[in-house]
Amino acid sequence: MALVNGQFLKLSESYLFSEIAKKVNSFKVIHPEAKVIRLGIGDVTLPLPAVAIDALHKATDEMATAETFRGYGPEQGYRFLIDAIIKHDYEARGISLDPDEVFVSDGAKSDTGNIGDILSKDNRIAVTDPVYPVYVDTNVMGCRAGERRENGSWSNIVYIPCNAENGFVPELPTIRPDVIYLCLPNNPTGTALKKQELKKWVDYAIDNDILILFDAAYEAYIRENNVPHSIYEIKGAKRVAIEFKSFSKTAGFTGLRCGYTVVPKELKAFNFAGEKVGLNRLWNRRQCTKFNGAPYIVQRAAEALYSPEGRVQIKSMINYYMNNATLLRENLKSIGLSVFGGVNAPYIWIKAPNGLTSWKFFDRLLYERHIVGTPGVGFGPEGEGYLRLTAFGKLEDTKEAIERLTTWII
Amino acid sequence: MALVNGQFLKLSESYLFSEIAKKVNSFKVIHPEAKVIRLGIGDVTLPLPAVAIDALHKATDEMATAETFRGYGPEQGYRFLIDAIIKHDYEARGISLDPDEVFVSDGAKSDTGNIGDILSKDNRIAVTDPVYPVYVDTNVMGCRAGERRENGSWSNIVYIPCNAENGFVPELPTIRPDVIYLCLPNNPTGTALKKQELKKWVDYAIDNDILILFDAAYEAYIRENNVPHSIYEIKGAKRVAIEFKSFSKTAGFTGLRCGYTVVPKELKAFNFAGEKVGLNRLWNRRQCTKFNGAPYIVQRAAEALYSPEGRVQIKSMINYYMNNATLLRENLKSIGLSVFGGVNAPYIWIKAPNGLTSWKFFDRLLYERHIVGTPGVGFGPEGEGYLRLTAFGKLEDTKEAIERLTTWII
Known part of the structure; x- marks a missing residue:
């Protein structure tokens, strides 16, 4: 009789990012008109460098x-x-x-x-x-x-x-x-x-x-x-x-x-x-x-x-994302949020305000500001109360997200 | 103290096909002028179908x-x-x-x-x-x-x-x-x-x-x-x-x-x-x-x-290889070798003549006929005394291999 690796049964059903995708899909069914800005999963948005093409x-x-x-x-x-x-x-x-x-x-x-x-x-x-x-x-x-x-x-x-x-x-x-x-x-x-x-x-x-x-x-x-x-x-x-x-x-x-x-x-x-x-x-x-x-x-x-051209193209791509990181970091700081990262990495790690849990902050960000983040608790118990934003969005989306966030009364 | 998965230490050092590659390389060092025909590893030789390109x-x-x-x-x-x-x-x-x-x-x-x-x-x-x-x-x-x-x-x-x-x-x-x-x-x-x-x-x-x-x-x-x-x-x-x-x-x-x-x-x-x-x-x-x-x-x-074009292109590719299989199968049979496969599969499974072991047959094939096969014993104990040839070569190479084999006094 074929036996499964029982370890799998101890794991939660889905991988963190599949869970987020499900939540975003539910939101979009209810609010098909909303322009959702995705700063959750760490996926890039710029096309491949020309040398790679x-x-x-x-x-x-x-x-x-x-x-x-x-x-x-x-x-x-x-x-x-x-x-x-x-x-x-x-x-x-x-x-x-x-x-x-x-x-x-x-x-x-x-x-x-x-x-x-x-x-x-x-x-x-x-x-x-x-x-x-x-x-x-x-x-x-x-x-x-x-x-x-x-x-x-x-x-x-x-x-x-x-x-x-x-x-x-x-x-x-x-x-x-x-x-x-x-x-x-x-x-x-x-x-x-x-x-x-x-x-x-x-x-x-x-x-x-x-x-x-x-x-x-x-x-x-x-x-x-x-x-x-x-x-x-x-x-x-x-x-x-x-x-x-x-x-x-x-x-x-x-x-x-x-x-x-x-x-x-x-x-x-x-x-x-x-x-x-x-x-x-x-x-x-x-x-x-x-x-x-x-x-x-x-x-x-x-x-x-x-x-040589490849290295120039990559550098420009990374500068683009790191400019997003700086914008996110500085603007979120300016409205009083506790913000970490974004200096040597394309990730911004935010302390949820008002003692919100990670998922509660995630939900409110999605439903009130139409922005997708990643709940910090998805990365481990010490991540509870935090949320991750990525700098991999397009510049205009990142700017719009900042606009939405800096005018948000949480 | 970090422990390795001890199971790996029970395995032979190298995977079958890496072992064959080593033997072929040694042969080529000694006989750089020889035209080696590779009918060993099951790799294809025709380019990608045009639809895929x-x-x-x-x-x-x-x-x-x-x-x-x-x-x-x-x-x-x-x-x-x-x-x-x-x-x-x-x-x-x-x-x-x-x-x-x-x-x-x-x-x-x-x-x-x-x-x-x-x-x-x-x-x-x-x-x-x-x-x-x-x-x-x-x-x-x-x-x-x-x-x-x-x-x-x-x-x-x-x-x-x-x-x-x-x-x-x-x-x-x-x-x-x-x-x-x-x-x-x-x-x-x-x-x-x-x-x-x-x-x-x-x-x-x-x-x-x-x-x-x-x-x-x-x-x-x-x-x-x-x-x-x-x-x-x-x-x-x-x-x-x-x-x-x-x-x-x-x-x-x-x-x-x-x-x-x-x-x-x-x-x-x-x-x-x-x-x-x-x-x-x-x-x-x-x-x-x-x-x-x-x-x-x-x-x-x-x-x-x-x-539709893709299916036609694939069919023609498979026909090409299966034509090789038929040529190998029929010609090797005609010189009295015991040959299996090659009807519904691109592999020809040959009984080594004169009671030769798989590796001995492999070596003689390589050194006397400059053809690379795969020793049957590499696939398990019951494969001892057999050798695998593939139909994935080019038609002209397959024909030349057949020429070399049918004039071989083993």
């Missing part, structure tokens, strides 16, 4: 003749893209990587979700709270979370609270975990860590044989100096960290799907006998067995982003 | 302006593609499906690999022997395989031998499993089952609450009547089977990456309390949490395959 057309033409057609590619990604990644994202920052330490994929969501495949069920997991739901949900599926508590937290997960009191900067946990997820710049709070702050985590991981799963999907939005763009800028990090990167937010690839994961060869974890095991070959085996590479044409589009 | 260009242009740009799509796939799949692949065969029973993905390798996420570790798995290595390797990773025996088989997996004695038709196993993988038409043996033969499996699954994981990646190659194109042509199959389909071999999408998986809503498995649980919502939750949809442009290319 050109590369897609060119690569598509290659697929049209037998001489240049490409079938199965390397599961790990094509060398042309891996070499561009290493040169521009790492060597330019003084970090050396071998080509077989970089794994191109269809995005950071897949990779941060699938990485659990190579880790034992017996690891104690730590996450910041609030946190990107994928880290927690995939560990529930992978039998590492324990039981669900009333507030939505899980009994075997170590939560590292990030709130206004500590400036959303995570502190080293009192219970020692085996694996820690860090997302920096942070989704959802928009927090970034200075080099010295991140170094504390790397040193802690080295001293305690902890694995850091470092999600740097928002790295391109860093504006301040002394905020590391890669965890490998910290000495020793290659021994303890896997880094996840994505072209989704860097270059508007949310619908094109491409990212990459770095698993350094010097990174080790342990088998049950306490012997060191390299994670690089395990991840390689996982990807070769369960994945068949990102589409060739998409990898060509990603490669084009590293050309 | 046109659709890729058109969809790429949509991504170039804000008005038509598409960011995150539904994790389950776009309705335009799902509707086309249901209409042409199912309704045309008298099978009705709801749109939320079809999940578009980046390919059947990912889905057949990832499906284990929603199943308990306690299921007893059955596979045919020989078998596509992904089914076994992913169950090793998922803790369902037990220990590796000397011949490469696994102690907790039920093997269903398929060999010349039973005409490669799997017989119902004597030990009752919980989950059975069936790949039909079969990779690697090329076997197809008639409706009555497949019905036996569906009835067995219904009677014993067994889940069938039905891999129909080669469905488009079926030529004989009375061979089901979908397992749902069998009454009751929706209650017991998940079906995996791929555009890789149907339309040359090996480098473009798109497939789909059908999880009917009436399909149930059990929780530990013995209560029935629908698998559809579990797979939906898995995909929403760990996957972000196939690229929009790729889904448009897949949709185009269902247009």
Whole structure:
């Protein structure tokens, strides 16, 4: 008799963003005339950079003749893209990587979700709270979370609270975990860590044989100096960290799907006998067995982003969104709201006024101002009472949202 | 201290096809002048159909302006593609499906690999022997395989031998499993089952609450009547089977990456309390949490395959490969080799002559005839003494391979 993975039955029926979509759809049925501004899900609105469009057309033409057609590619990604990644994202920052330490994929969501495949069920997991739901949900599926508590937290997960009191900067946990997820710049709070702050985590991981799963999907939005763009800028990090990167937010690839994961060869974890095991070959085996590479044409589009024109186009795209972030941040502050993030990240993290809960604030924002945010509690218990807005809207929509918000009597 | 999933350490270092690639590379270093004909890995050689190329260009242009740009799509796939799949692949065969029973993905390798996420570790798995290595390797990773025996088989997996004695038709196993993988038409043996033969499996699954994981990646190659194109042509199959389909071999999408998986809503498995649980919502939750949809442009290319011109182009592509299959099959038979498959499948399964082992036959074929095959033993112990050739080569290469083989004194 076929048995299901019972862990799934402990999870709430739907993923946070599907839940929001349902609520918005209900609203639109009742108010079909309303112009809803979506600043909830972190999806981009600008079209693909011209270099990516050109590369897609060119690569598509290659697929049209037998001489240049490409079938199965390397599961790990094509060398042309891996070499561009290493040169521009790492060597330019003084970090050396071998080509077989970089794994191109269809995005950071897949990779941060699938990485659990190579880790034992017996690891104690730590996450910041609030946190990107994928880290927690995939560990529930992978039998590492324990039981669900009333507030939505899980009994075997170590939560590292990030709130206004500590400036959303995570502190080293009192219970020692085996694996820690860090997302920096942070989704959802928009927090970034200075080099010295991140170094504390790397040193802690080295001293305690902890694995850091470092999600740097928002790295391109860093504006301040002394905020590391890669965890490998910290000495020793290659021994303890896997880094996840994505072209989704860097270059508007949310619908094109491409990212990459770095698993350094010097990174080790342990088998049950306490012997060191390299994670690089395990991840390689996982990807070769369960994945068949990102589409060739998409990898060509990603490669084009590293050309001189590509870099200019990406920069202008990021400036556009960060201008939105600044507008949101400054204007919401000016009406007395407590606002965080938006400096090194495209997310604005707002304290709900008048002690409103996250979902209550979400509902009122939707029904009274026709604006979609993301309820902070959807990211964890410490997110209760907060709401996330994104800077990924169009400029005119962002301005209109600000207009609606600054004239709102809550 | 971070622990690895120790199951990975039981697996051989590399996936079968990486092993073959290594051997071929060594040969080419020694014999750089040799013209190697690759009939090993099942990769296509014809370019993408013109309708797919046109659709890729058109969809790429949509991504170039804000008005038509598409960011995150539904994790389950776009309705335009799902509707086309249901209409042409199912309704045309008298099978009705709801749109939320079809999940578009980046390919059947990912889905057949990832499906284990929603199943308990306690299921007893059955596979045919020989078998596509992904089914076994992913169950090793998922803790369902037990220990590796000397011949490469696994102690907790039920093997269903398929060999010349039973005409490669799997017989119902004597030990009752919980989950059975069936790949039909079969990779690697090329076997197809008639409706009555497949019905036996569906009835067995219904009677014993067994889940069938039905891999129909080669469905488009079926030529004989009375061979089901979908397992749902069998009454009751929706209650017991998940079906995996791929555009890789149907339309040359090996480098473009798109497939789909059908999880009917009436399909149930059990929780530990013995209560029935629908698998559809579990797979939906898995995909929403760990996957972000196939690229929009790729889904448009897949949709185009269902247009009248698309269907003509695909048919001509399949005829081309099946002509290769017939040539290989008939010519190898004419020189006295025992040859199977190649009628409803693009694979030719050859008994190695003179009692050669699979790898010995592989080596001699490579070094004496400069042809790459796939050693049968790579698909399981019962594959020992066999070798797989594919019909996916170019016609002229296939003809040259036949020339080299028919003049070979083994």
